[in-house]
Amino acid sequence: MAITDHDRIPEIALSWHRDGKGAALATVVQTWGSAPRQVGAQLAISGGSEIMGSVSGGCVEGAVVVEALDAIGDGRCRILEFGVSDAEAFAVGLACGGTIRVLVEPVGIGDGVPEGLLAELVAARAARRPAAVATDTATWTRRLLAYADAPARFDADRSGFLDDDAPQTFLAVHNPPLRLAIVGAAHIAQPLTLMARAAGYDVTVIDPREAFASETRFPGEAVSHDWPDEALRAHGLDLRTALVTLSHDPKIDDPALVEALRSDVFYIGALGSTRTHAKRVDRLRAAGFSEAEIARIEAPIGLDIGAKSPAEIAIAILAQMTERLRRPDTRPGARPGVPPGAADMPPLRRASGGQG
DSSP states (O other): OOOOGGGOHHHHHHHHHHTTSOEEEEEEEEEEESOSSOTTOEEEEETTSOEEEOSSTTSSHHHHHHHHHHHHHHOOOEEEEEEEOHHHHHHTTOSSOEEEEEEEEEBSSTTSBOHHHHHHHHHHHHTTOOEEEEEETTTTEEEEEEGGGOHHHHHHTOOEEOOTTOTTEEEEEEOOOOEEEEESOOTTHHHHHHHHHHTTOEEEEEOSOTTTSOTTTSTTSEEEOSOHHHHHHHHOOOTTEEEEEOOOOHHHHHHHHHHHHTSOOSEEEEOSOHHHHHHHHHHHHHTTOOHHHHTTEESSOSOOSOOOSHHHHHHHHHHHHHHHHHOGGGSTTOOTTOOTTOTTOOOOOOOOSSOO
């Protein structure tokens, strides 16, 4: 997914800082009641009062900008608290008011975000690597974390203060955008494309049969007519990608499944009956895949909700994708309550030591 300007907050803040304008980042760190933006939402402010992003939907941005300009001037971080009244909440489309806390950090000066750390975060985002900034609000020390440091937080897309041994440490999660690769431009692919995009996925439809993957059938969508294995290697497969095969043709589906099984995608689904899947399993065994590897494939595809029509099957697929994304212990081969790969990971340590 191409990151729009509204989502390029760290990138824009770094650019403003490097251009000599001065910059600050404002981040929602806590909310109570009906808050306009979720924890982790960010606003970038330049020394010239330019802004990008949002922390409240408009009702407290003015006050945040004033504090951000002060932070750029004095190099000090601050945590602000705002109560959103019922009248203000109604003005931004909420049913009732609430309270938000906003962390304001200058970039590259004082106790603010070091330029080097922000550059590392921007590089990770560009490379589609999950990253999080752990900020100790008592000492203003920071460090960049990877997926292995806090898998449950990344899987849940959950920024927030840590508990227990580091209650003053705020973790700002930066996950790559979600992607879905659909192999086989079958009739189910049409509603699935629309639904997945509405759910926040960047969708690519892959089918070498141009009559199926046509502009007429998928208007405005990203379509590839390359052979699936080649298309997926170009597309990239990672922890934030799901793959669905719908062609019912082994010549098209199997190369895609082989690529997916060699990757870290969080979901692999294949259309077909139990009998069809048994033949697929035999082919994959012959290709050298283990039983555990093959078990990653969801087949028959989708949650069992009695779906019949293409749209209903698409709903079942998207629902299963969502469950596997948000509840990683439901993924095939995962142990209940344990995110994949978490067993050998050290506990998250308190952020400390230096600014990098």
